[in-house]
Amino acid sequence: MLKNIWYFCREAVKSMARNHLLSLATISTVAICILILGMAVLATLNASHLITRLESDLEIMSYLDKDLTADQASEVKQALEAIPGVESVRFVSREEALQYLQDSFGEDRYNLEETMGKNPLPDGYEIKALDPHQVPVIAQQVEQVAGIERVNYGKEMVNNLFLATKWVRVLSMAFIVLLSLGAIFLIATTIRLAIFSRRKEIYLMKLIGSTDWFVRWPFFIEGILLGTAGSLIAILLLAVGYETLIGSIQSVPFVPVLSNRALLIEVYAGLVMVGALLGVLGTYISLNRFLDV
Amino acid sequence: MLVQFYNVSKVYPKGKALDDISLKIDRGEFVFLMGPSGAGKSTIIKMMFREEEPTRGQIFIAERSLVRMKRSDVPRVRRGMGIVFQDFKLLERKTVYENVAFAMEVVSAPHREIKARVPEVLRMVGLEDKENSFPGELSGGEQQRVGIARALANQPLLLIADEPTGNLDIDTSLEILDLLIDINRKGTTIIMATHDRELVKAARKRVILLDKGKVAADYAPGEYLVC
Incomplete structure (x- = not known):
């Protein structure tokens, strides 16, 4: 051979x-x-x-009821973390949210706080999913959690x-x-x-x-x-x-x-x-x- | 019996080439297949080395049936035969030595055997001094001797020659015939297709005469002289 x-x-x-x-x-x-x-x-x-x-930039933004106490807020956090498929839950204070908004409008052109007099934004949790494809499902479950007022994950954008x-x-x-x-x-x-x-x-x-x-x-x-x-x-x-x-x-x-x-x-x-x-x-x-x- | 055909017919799309042929060739015989073009000589030869299969009938070579033989068994049957062609079919880019060695290489013969056997067969055909020549440098008769040497390289039981002298003049043809008779005398069965009457008469061997796909006559050695 x-x-x-x-x-x-x-x-x-x-x-x-x-x-x-x-x-x-x-x-x-x-x-x-x-x-x-x-x-x-x-x-x-x-x-x-x-x-x-x-896809990995995809996240779910959930907004808390304005009248929640700090204890209730941390209970919400635990409930969110318990949802299967959730990778991390991060607290975003209303001040931070406003700052983010301010940044995206550009520096000194408008001062949002001055314009509006007070901060209209609620506190919230930023939720990341282990698998980006699970985002819509997780968002639905987040909506069910008591103390969450509103959920936003850019539904249209994600589906597209x-x-x-x-x-x-x-x-x-x-x-x-x-x-x-x-x-x-x-x-x-x-x-x-x-x-x-x-x-x-x-x-x-x-x-x-x-x-x-x-x-x-x-x-x-x-x-x-x-x-x-x-x-x-x-x-x-x-x-x-x-x-x-x-x-x-x-x-x-x-x-x-x-x-x-x-x-x-x-x-x-x-x-x-x-x-x-x-x-x-x-x-x-x-x-x-x-x-x- | 080395070769047996039983009621063999071959039908091509354009017509019948063989019509119910039966024939037997024994070990050690020298047999001519004679007949005009289209009589079926080539078809019989192609069937013996199984380039073609019969439409009907049975063919045995050395007691092995060639009909419905597995594709993978065909090489072994062919290794027991040597084939000599009318147009020599030498490889132009190989020397005489390489052309003969080629036949042994392609059946995976050991190197040492090739080195011993090639000069031996070249001596048998009288070309021992042309080892390093290329086919283009040889005469037609010499080229056919290379073809015969190549066919003998693997020590076949049966040598099949299809119009081996078809491209050669009469003197050279007789030389080639002498060589084949000599090889036959040493024990190799030979089947030679030809339409050269003079050659056949000179040889005084068995002659199977074919016509229109049938065996027209089967002459014992020496009998054909009277025709």
């Missing part, structure tokens, strides 16, 4: 050298496909990164956000699947040409008594090597491009860019494997027709 592996590898390398133009075409095809695929994956990851950030994220994820998955299929067929076509130029040899091998697998292996190894080579080129371009992008964007505030090294390396490694797999699948599709002797 070891002798065979050596033979298969030697045949694969010989075939690539012999059809160097075709090999180059296949490598370029894989490189372009993986590059586009990689860009799509990175874009999707960034979109979902952004969505996660938006969830709908949008669902579509972004579905569409980008569909896009990636379509791209991969396109890549497989491009590679299948290029490898078919390589096989076609050796059909006489394959026919001979089959008539002499080679097994199908003996004929297949060199082509599979060739497919894997070409796929890996192409995807390595693509990853190199992608990584350099993305690093440059991160470098120039990170100085702009409020645009969260995914820059998690470990995750990026995983993505790149995954793409190399996808490249190798595309090579194998492309070979498999092209080869079977020629083995039927």
Whole structure:
């Protein structure tokens, strides 16, 4: 078997050298496909990164009855913390709320306290959910707690956000699947040409008594090597491009860019494997027709 | 019996190629398949190494049925045969040595065996000094000798030659015939398809005459001379 592996590898390398133009075409095809695929994956990851950030900013604001005593208020807090799925409950005093409002109106243009004479805002609790998708359910339960006058979690905004994220994820998955299929067929076509130029040899091998697998292996190894080579080129371009992008964007505030090294390396490694797999699948599709002797 | 055909018919979409053929070939025989083009010679040969399957009937090679044989069992049957083609089918980018070694490599023969066997068969066909030549540098007769050497490399029980002299002049054809007769004398069964009467007469071997997909006559060795 070891002798065979050596033979298969030697045949694969010989075939690539012999059809160097075709090999180059296949490598370029894989490189372009993986590059586009990689860009799509990175874009999707960034979109979902952004969505996660938006989602984790989601919180429920509950306002207390104005006549509650401090004891009653802390009872409310305990009741809120007891709701399943609640991550944290934070007290927001009416002064703090006013300050927040004041800040969002901008500094010294209006002085709300002066304008209104007194602070109209109630005390409240800011509630964070463990899972942002549970926000609407938790908000309903918060409304039931005695002592809570009003609950606000931006219902419309939350629902729209969830709908949008669902579509972004579905569409980008569909896009990636379509791209991969396109890549497989491009590679299948290029490898078919390589096989076609050796059909006489394959026919001979089959008539002499080679097994199908003996004929297949060199082509599979060739497919894997070409796929890996192409995807390595693509990853190199992608990584350099993305690093440059991160470098120039990170100085702009409020645009969260995914820059998690470990995750990026995983993505790149995954793409190399996808490249190798595309090579194998492309070979498999092209080869079977020629083995039927 | 090495080869047995029982009531074999083959129908292609464009018509009948073989019509209820039965024949037996024993171990050690030398048999010519004769007949005009389209008589069914090629179809019989393709069925023997199972490139084609019969529409009806049974075929046995060395007591093994080729009909409804599993795809994975086909290589083992083929390893017991050597095939010689009219157009040689040599790999142009390989040397003579590599072309012969190729037949052994693709059936995973051990390296040491290949190194010993290839010069041996090249000596048998008289090409021991052409090991490093490429097919393009050889004459037609020499190329066919390489083809024969390749067919012999795996020590087949049965050598099937499909119009092996079809592309060669008469003198070269006779040389190739002599070589095949010599190989047969050493024990290999040979089935040779041809439409060259002179060659067949010179050989004085068994002749199966095919016509329109049927066996028209089966001459014992020497009998064909009278035709």
